[in-house]
Amino acid sequence: MHSRNVSCRNGPEIIRRTAEHVRNVLAADSSGHDWFHIERVWNMAKKLAAAEGADLYVVELAALLHDIADWKFHGGDETAGPRAADAWMESLSVAPEIREHVCDIIANLSFKGAKVSGTMATLEGQVVQDADRLDAIGAIGIARAFAYGGHAGRGLYDPAIPPVLHESFAAYKKNDGPTLNHFYEKLLLLKDRLNTSSARQVAQERHDFMQAFVDRFLSEWAGDDADCSD
Numbered sequence: 001m002h003s004r005n006v007s008c009r010n011g012p013e014i015i016r017r018t019a020e021h022v023r024n025v026l027a028a029d030s031s032g033h034d035w036f037h038i039e040r041v042w043n044m045a046k047k048l049a050a051a052e053g054a055d056l057y058v059v060e061l062a063a064l065l066h067d068i069a070d071w072k073f074h075g076g077d078e079t080a081g082p083r084a085a086d087a088w089m090e091s092l093s094v095a096p097e098i099r100e101h102v103c104d105i106i107a108n109l110s111f112k113g114a115k116v117s118g119t120m121a122t123l124e125g126q127v128v129q130d131a132d133r134l135d136a137i138g139a140i141g142i143a144r145a146f147a148y149g150g151h152a153g154r155g156l157y158d159p160a161i162p163p164v165l166h167e168s169f170a171a172y173k174k175n176d177g178p179t180l181n182h183f184y185e186k187l188l189l190l191k192d193r194l195n196t197s198s199a200r201q202v203a204q205e206r207h208d209f210m211q212a213f214v215d216r217f218l219s220e221w222a223g224d225d226a227d228c229s230d
């Protein structure tokens with residue numbers, strides 16, 4: 001069967017067209033889910049895939065399409081992402097079993113709450129999830145958290161509002177606490193929730209940097225660093 005997309009059925013061309021599409025869709029984002037987030041996750045996922053022996057084509061497609069329609073920006077609808085990714089891949093005549101695998105990864109990628117355990121079924125999914133999580137920690141993770149918080153109208157910090165270790169995805173989704181809480185509710189937990197040893201190696205320094213930032217933030221908040229005695 002010939003379709004009008006027959007010319008772009010080879011892998012590299014499909015990846016190139018997908019990257020171009022995602023770049024256009026996410027160009028104007030200011031919530032930390034912009035094209036450069038996707039590009040970093042894509043690059044990291046390729047490195048992890050090589051180290052772990054994962055199928056590169058599936059990994060690249062899932063990394064590129066993973067935030068194409070995130071539930072956070074689609075009224076909490078978790079099906080928006082996989083649906084948008086599938087429609088795009090179908091338009092490029094990507095094979096049905098690849099589409100299904102990629103959509104499955106996207107549907108299961110998101111963090112769902114501190115006390116919610118999620119398992120990623122395939123090595124390809126584990127690699128993409130790790131790459132996405134590595135971009136949520138470290139210096140870039142800090143910047144993204146406050147960008148997201150500003151975008152969502154959250155305060156920086158409020159000592160009267162304690163962090164919550166969410167028991168369900170529904171509770172996690174509804175959460176609207178200040179951004180510093182997000183470090184305790186998700187970001188500082190990620191290092192111990194990675195799937196691959198390659199990602200765990202990268203995570204350690206990023207985690208330590210983030211922990212030092214939070215410690216410093218709280219000590220400046222309290223004025224502990226001010227010695228004005230002379």
Ligand code: ADP
Nearest residue numbers: 032109110111132136141144145148149179182
């Ligand atoms: P996930 O799907 O696991 O949430 P994303 O790729 O969508 O992963 O990235 C989530 C990003 O959004 C992280 O960098 C995180 O810091 C930020 N984020 C999500 N929820 C919050 C929140 N409540 N406060 C601050 N940042 C948040």
Ligand code: NI
Nearest residue numbers: 037066067132
């Ligand atoms: Ni992401």
